[in-house]
Amino acid sequence: MIEVRIHGRGGQGAVTSAEMVALAAISEGKYAQAFPSFGPERRGAPVLAFVRVSSDPIKLRCDIREPDVVVVLEPALITVANATSGVKKGGLIIVNTGKPVAQIKQEFSLTHRTAVVDATKIAREVLGLPITNTTMIGALVKATGIVALDSLVEPLNHRFGRLAAKNIQVCQRAYEETIVEE
Amino acid sequence: MSRRVGMEASFAIAEAVKLAEAEVVAAYPITPQTHIVERLSEMVADGEIDAEFICVESEHSAMSACVGSSAVGARTFTATAGQGLELMHEVLFVASSSRLPIVMAVANRALSGPLNVWGDQSDVMAARDCGWIQYFAENAQESFDLTLCAFKIAEDPQVLFPVMLNIDGFFVSHVVEPLYLLEKEELEGFIPPYQYPFPLDPRRPVTMGAFAPPVLCTETRKALEVALQGTRETILRVWKEFGDRFGRSYKPIETYRTEDADTILVGIGCYTETASVAIDTMRARGEKVVMVHLRLWRPFPFPEIRAALQGAQKVLVFDRCIILGGPGGPLCSEIKSALYGEEKKPKIFNFIGGLGGRDITPRQFEDMIARGREILDSKVTVEYETIGVRE
Numbered sequence: 001m002i003e004v005r006i007h008g009r010g011g012q013g014a015v016t017s018a019e020m021v022a023l024a025a026i027s028e029g030k031y032a033q034a035f036p037s038f039g040p041e042r043r044g045a046p047v048l049a050f051v052r053v054s055s056d057p058i059k060l061r062c063d064i065r066e067p068d069v070v071v072v073l074e075p076a077l078i079t080v081a082n083a084t085s086g087v088k089k090g091g092l093i094i095v096n097t098g099k100p101v102a103q104i105k106q107e108f109s110l111t112h113r114t115a116v117v118d119a120t121k122i123a124r125e126v127l128g129l130p131i132t133n134t135t136m137i138g139a140l141v142k143a144t145g146i147v148a149l150d151s152l153v154e155p156l157n158h159r160f161g162r163l164a165a166k167n168i169q170v171c172q173r174a175y176e177e178t179i180v181e182e
Numbered sequence: 183m184s185r186r187v188g189m190e191a192s193f194a195i196a197e198a199v200k201l202a203e204a205e206v207v208a209a210y211p212i213t214p215q216t217h218i219v220e221r222l223s224e225m226v227a228d229g230e231i232d233a234e235f236i237c238v239e240s241e242h243s244a245m246s247a248c249v250g251s252s253a254v255g256a257r258t259f260t261a262t263a264g265q266g267l268e269l270m271h272e273v274l275f276v277a278s279s280s281r282l283p284i285v286m287a288v289a290n291r292a293l294s295g296p297l298n299v300w301g302d303q304s305d306v307m308a309a310r311d312c313g314w315i316q317y318f319a320e321n322a323q324e325s326f327d328l329t330l331c332a333f334k335i336a337e338d339p340q341v342l343f344p345v346m347l348n349i350d351g352f353f354v355s356h357v358v359e360p361l362y363l364l365e366k367e368e369l370e371g372f373i374p375p376y377q378y379p380f381p382l383d384p385r386r387p388v389t390m391g392a393f394a395p396p397v398l399c400t401e402t403r404k405a406l407e408v409a410l411q412g413t414r415e416t417i418l419r420v421w422k423e424f425g426d427r428f429g430r431s432y433k434p435i436e437t438y439r440t441e442d443a444d445t446i447l448v449g450i451g452c453y454t455e456t457a458s459v460a461i462d463t464m465r466a467r468g469e470k471v472v473m474v475h476l477r478l479w480r481p482f483p484f485p486e487i488r489a490a491l492q493g494a495q496k497v498l499v500f501d502r503c504i505i506l507g508g509p510g511g512p513l514c515s516e517i518k519s520a521l522y523g524e525e526k527k528p529k530i531f532n533f534i535g536g537l538g539g540r541d542i543t544p545r546q547f548e549d550m551i552a553r554g555r556e557i558l559d560s561k562v563t564v565e566y567e568t569i570g571v572r573e
Binding site: 018019022023025026027029031032033034035036038058059060061062063065155 | 186187188300301320350353354356357358359452455458459539541542544
């Protein structure tokens with residue numbers, strides 16, 4: 001089982017990205033859960049979304065406190081939301097940043113293996129908006145192989161309708177441009 | 183053929199209501215509501231289901247509208263949660279005593295105060311004596327299956343009681359997960375047409391919800407209790423029939439890893455799924471721990487509980503609700519009363535936790551079981567302990 005915690009801000013679509021990954025995994029015949037950090041969330045406030053993907057049925061009905069992977073939609077959340085808390089030894093941090101891996105690790109004292117992608121740049125260029133949730137799915141797929149990139153097409157089409165093509169495009173671009181620390 | 187999809191349990195319940203061809207959905211669309219009625223309102227608006235959606239002004243009115251529509255013979259559904267269930271409280275009793283087969287899903291949530299919209303079982307436990315059939319689903323698949331079963335059970339001429347399907351708020355209601363949906367053709371004939379025997383009809387007047395003076399009330403209440411206890415057979419038959427047809431069977435209590443029991447953990451609702459992960463870990467260490475979870479809550483499964491627990495040495499009961507000013511948790515209270523008259527009975531201890539949305543990890547369940555055994559091996563001085571409470 002792989003457990004992912006996504007850190008975003010209310011309105012950035014962290015919950016949607018969690019759902020897309022879970023739906024893609026389920027379409028591959030795997031077991032998955034996606035759920036938000038529940039509560040009266042406000043736009044702009046730090047929020048969490050969770051994804052579990054497993055080859056076996058999942059019986060856990062609790063938050064993910066010790067994730068294998070953390071996805072950070074905005075670097076400030078590493079400090080503001082203590083995004084690296086509980087990450088397993090050997091875990092992975094995926095950050096939306098234009099900075100190189102070494103620099104972001106130093107800046108935020110990251111001790112886990114780290115991956116970076118400039119999701120804001122990709123989203124601005126393709127979507128015309130700095131909404132990075134679907135972009136970061138591409139980075140997650142590249143860094144972990146949690147699902148196949150192709151499996152995301154159907155869930156994204158279903159969710160985004162006429163906006164789906166561009167969201168699929170940002171996902172693919174992030175997949176190509178994500179740099180994962182060896 | 184059944185389809186494997188990824189979906190929230192709330193949406194899965196809406197799909198089941200659509201398949202069951204409910205004719206009236208009455209609901210109040212405010213927090214705490216669920217995606218269940220949100221999805222149903224879309225289905226009605228899009229013509230996916232030929233039903234009347236009555237958007238009422240409160241939960242009290244929602245249940246009142248359900249009473250009316252069920253009484254004229256319309257297949258009726260609603261959903262609520264937390265405070266909403268309590269606002270319905272008065273009318274819940276009217277629905278059951280009028281023997282109206284309304285189906286309601288409740289995403290269990292905490293009650294105020296403090297104001298808290300997160301999950302626990304305070305709402306259903308405060309409504310446990312309202313005369314409804316009440317049972318619990320622990321995941322999306324069970325939510326879907328048991329909603330379908332709810333209509334068949336409620337409307338059975340031998341039953342004619344409302345059914346409350348409980349799912350834990352958020353950790354079931356809001357989780358996207360895989361399940362198998364049934365297609366309309368597969369379900370053919372499973373839920374017969376609803377024919378209420380004495381519908382409200384101006385051409386054939388009947389009296390419903392009549393006045394009963396002291397000379398009649400005792401008999402009426404006793405008859406209601408006998409009738410509710412008597413729904414057991416139909417509930418069991420419908421769950422078995424569902425299993426025979428669709429391959430997923432449901433029982434009044436579900437047991438997990440029962441071989442060679444020493445300590446039994448008893449619970450109700452989805453946290454028992456998390457607990458079963460702890461049971462697996464402890465079993466791997468050679469510890470003889472067993473999980474028993476109740477599916478049926480009303481009528482209370484006395485025979486099954488007695489059979490499952492009376493041989494054990496130690497029983498630990500986990501509740502997600504406190505009976506304020508009472509004996510601890512409602513589940514433990516009822517387990518104790520079910521076993522009190524037995525000659526051979528286990529030592530029992532109660533834990534309360536998971537209140538107002540606080541989650542409990544498998545590790546915490548392991549610690550809880552260890553702590554419970556320790557307490558039962560020494561002298562028990564308190565009614566219960568609260569997991570993780572900061573004092």
